[in-house]
Amino acid sequence: DKGNHRHFMQKEIYEQPVVVAQTLRSYLSRIDARVSLPIPEFDLGAIRRVTIVACGTSYYAGMVAKYWFEQFARVPVDLDFASEFRYRAPVMEDGGLALFISQSGETADTLAALRHARGEGQKIAVVVNVPSSTMARESDLLLPTHAGPEIGVASTKAFACQLAVLAALAANLARAKGRLSPEEERDIVRHLEETPAALNAALANDPAIEAMAHVIAGARDVLYLGRGTDYPLALEGALKLKEISYIHAEGYAAGEMKHGPIALIDENVPVIVIAPSGPLFEKTVSNMQEVQARGGKVVLISDAEGIAQAGEGCLATIEMPKVHPLIAPLVYAVPVQLLAYHVAVAKGTDVDQPRNLAKSVTVE
Ligand code: M6R
Numbered sequence: 001d002k003g004n005h006r007h008f009m010q011k012e013i014y015e016q017p018v019v020v021a022q023t024l025r026s027y028l029s030r031i032d033a034r035v036s037l038p039i040p041e042f043d044l045g046a047i048r049r050v051t052i053v054a055c056g057t058s059y060y061a062g063m064v065a066k067y068w069f070e071q072f073a074r075v076p077v078d079l080d081f082a083s084e085f086r087y088r089a090p091v092m093e094d095g096g097l098a099l100f101i102s103q104s105g106e107t108a109d110t111l112a113a114l115r116h117a118r119g120e121g122q123k124i125a126v127v128v129n130v131p132s133s134t135m136a137r138e139s140d141l142l143l144p145t146h147a148g149p150e151i152g153v154a155s156t157k158a159f160a161c162q163l164a165v166l167a168a169l170a171a172n173l174a175r176a177k178g179r180l181s182p183e184e185e186r187d188i189v190r191h192l193e194e195t196p197a198a199l200n201a202a203l204a205n206d207p208a209i210e211a212m213a214h215v216i217a218g219a220r221d222v223l224y225l226g227r228g229t230d231y232p233l234a235l236e237g238a239l240k241l242k243e244i245s246y247i248h249a250e251g252y253a254a255g256e257m258k259h260g261p262i263a264l265i266d267e268n269v270p271v272i273v274i275a276p277s278g279p280l281f282e283k284t285v286s287n288m289q290e291v292q293a294r295g296g297k298v299v300l301i302s303d304a305e306g307i308a309q310a311g312e313g314c315l316a317t318i319e320m321p322k323v324h325p326l327i328a329p330l331v332y333a334v335p336v337q338l339l340a341y342h343v344a345v346a347k348g349t350d351v352d353q354p355r356n357l358a359k360s361v362t363v364e
Contacts (some may be wrong), residue, residue, distance in 0.1 A: 009244070013156050017200045021196040023147065023164045028189050034182075034185055047075060048093065050069055051079075053110060055107050056155070056239065057236060057239060067232075068167060073173040080113075098123070100113065101166075107361050108363055129145045129147050129161065145162055154337075160199070167192060168192070192326070192327060198330075202335060210338075216339065221264065222241055224237040225271060225272070229329045231254075237339070241340045245349060254275075262294065266296070267297060269296060271297065273298055274301050274332055279325075
């Protein structure tokens with residue numbers, strides 16, 4: 001049931017504040033301000049390396065997690081698409097954790113990779129949205145997302161809930177490694193608890209995004225740029241746009257532009273820049289200005305501070321709430337989802353059932 005929404009995708013985008021709160025409730029303990037995961041049958045503190053494997057949007061959630069695990073727990077992380085991982089003879093030492101992320105828990109490539117990692121002596125953790133799925137049954141540590149059924153082929157609320165779980169896992173791993181003080185953990189819990197309200201504030205941009213969608217709908221190519229954890233979001237934004245609006249889009253690490261892709265820039269290529277104010281802002285803005293100097297039309301997604309500093313000369317700006325960097329990837333997912341959604345609606349494509357795609361990909 002779509003309720004009063006036009007499409008399941010729109011309904012699922014709007015459900016995010018509620019389902020993220022729901023997911024966080026089972027991973028945060030308010031009383032002692034700690035993250036609390038199901039107790040694994042193995043010692044998290046003994047993990048020396050994490051291998052993250054997934055496909056599509058779930059892979060981009062994994063890419064955000066790589067930044068977090070390395071930053072907070074100082075554990076080295078390998079990350080791969082399931083379809084590549086399985087066939088590249090990956091090196092996995094004993095005592096490693098292999099982490100599989102999947103909305104459906106049935107994606108054939110990811111499942112094959114899981115079984116391969118099991119054969120290589122890895123502990124298996126899964127982040128899945130379907131608790132009765134095959135991946136859930138074959139795991140040593142089951143970390144469910146509580147997004148509820150996701151019907152739209154384009155994954156939205158599952159991604160947000162995956163990030164919520166992965167942030168909790170990062171904090172738990174950091175604590176197990178002796179890298180997180182109780183004060184730091186309390187801060188992480190506090191920031192995560194701010195997410196649902198920040199998601200609501202992000203959703204308030206819907207009319208502004210809808211109003212500019214026709215400009216993007218007329219483009220043949222669109223670029224998305226970000227740095228740090230906003231880089232996976234740039235990739236995710238491009239994937240969303242491609243799959244439902246059929247417009248060619250690419251996500252790039254902002255600093256990579258000058259190594260090739262900037263040659264594509266002219267006044268016909270809109271460039272979506274994802275840049276919350278913070279430590280990486282200046283650098284991203286200088287990449288953005290390189291684009292503008294070549295006639296590129298920029299849509300800047302930032303907070304009031306960032307827009308005041310760099311919004312001039314942009315085709316459009318989308319003003320996000322000011323959030324802690326930890327939760328920024330969850331919150332900044334909303335405008336890229338809404339943009340893809342409204343562009344697809346403007347183009348009249350089948351938003352919930354895009355051509356050539358299935359919700360669950362059960363062939364390798
Ligand atoms: O069910 P999974 O999370 O394993 O699915 C992985 C991808 O097929 C999926 O995320 C796909 O990329 C989405 N359609 C993206 O919106």
